[in-house]
Amino acid sequence: xxxxxxxxxxxxxxxxxxxxxxxxxxxxxxxxxxxxxxxxxxxxxxxxxxxxxxxxxxxxxxxxxxxxxxxxxxxxxxxxxxxxxxxxxxxxxxxxxxxxxxxxxxxxxxxxxxxxxxxxxxxxxxxxxxxxxxxxxxxxxxxxxxxxxxxxxxxxxxxxxxxxxxxxxxxxxxxxxxxxxxxxxxxxxxxxxxxxxxxxxxxxxxxxxxxxxxxxxxxxxxxxxxxxxx
Ligand SMILES: Nc1ncnc2c1ncn2[C@@H]1O[C@H](COP(=O)(O)OP(=O)(O)OP(=O)(O)O)[C@@H](O)[C@H]1O
Ligand SMILES: [Mg+2]
Numbered sequence: 001x002x003x004x005x006x007x008x009x010x011x012x013x014x015x016x017x018x019x020x021x022x023x024x025x026x027x028x029x030x031x032x033x034x035x036x037x038x039x040x041x042x043x044x045x046x047x048x049x050x051x052x053x054x055x056x057x058x059x060x061x062x063x064x065x066x067x068x069x070x071x072x073x074x075x076x077x078x079x080x081x082x083x084x085x086x087x088x089x090x091x092x093x094x095x096x097x098x099x100x101x102x103x104x105x106x107x108x109x110x111x112x113x114x115x116x117x118x119x120x121x122x123x124x125x126x127x128x129x130x131x132x133x134x135x136x137x138x139x140x141x142x143x144x145x146x147x148x149x150x151x152x153x154x155x156x157x158x159x160x161x162x163x164x165x166x167x168x169x170x171x172x173x174x175x176x177x178x179x180x181x182x183x184x185x186x187x188x189x190x191x192x193x194x195x196x197x198x199x200x201x202x203x204x205x206x207x208x209x210x211x212x213x214x215x216x217x218x219x220x221x222x223x224x225x226x227x228x229x230x
Pocket of ligand 2: 045046154
């Protein structure tokens with residue numbers, strides 16, 4: 001069986017003369033949580049966007065579950081990149097219904113994912129009236145609809161309160177326990193330390209560090225050492 005859910009092989013993305021992602025090779029083992037760290041502008045979102053097909057790599061290869069990247073692999077990928085695209089005038093249920101129809105999923109799946117993210121009681125409230133945390137949750141529900149094997153989350157705790165962050169952390173852990181592989185980016189080192197099994201640190205588009213982590217590690221020191229070494 002394939003050991004890795006995701007591999008990037010020397011991928012780069014150029015915007016004009018700037019290499020936003022520069023020859024990055026990462027490996028994400030199945031059923032693990034991989035945390036992507038790096039300063040602002042390091043290239044994290046650009047890397048994640050290439051995984052979901054929002055951007056095309058200038059060079060290199062992406063392999064998902066043993067298959068070279070193509071539109072077909074999107075079936076296995078759920079993603080929340082930057083802020084979720086929602087229909088403000090629709091309820092949580094209706095937002096998901098639009099996607100469930102497109103994906104030919106049974107309506108019953110909508111209630112399932114609403115339960116998973118804790119939005120089952122939002123009733124007639126429209127998405128435009130949701131708090132930031134509720135919007136994030138709805139974005140994650142959307143990413144989960146089609147039973148992804150790989151979940152890609154770009155700064156999922158952005159704008160959440162401490163309780164929301166804790167809830168989301170539990171939720172993400174539960175995904176991994178249920179056989180979903182997760183790659184997420186974050187600025188919050190303490191979060192990543194509690195969540196991730198592996199981390200990658202990127203800076204100026206380059207992968208500076210990749211390795212296994214555990215809760216005993218001083219991630220702050222590692223991050224600062226890696227970023228300052230350059
Ligand atoms: N569409 C684009 N056109 C031109 N340059 C871009 C584009 N998208 C990103 N960039 C540039 O690529 C670099 C990496 O940006 P990216 O958004 O990937 O960083 P990031 O690591 O996600 O940062 P942050 O932590 O602030 O979210 C930045 O210098 C950014 O200005
Ligand atoms: Mg970003």
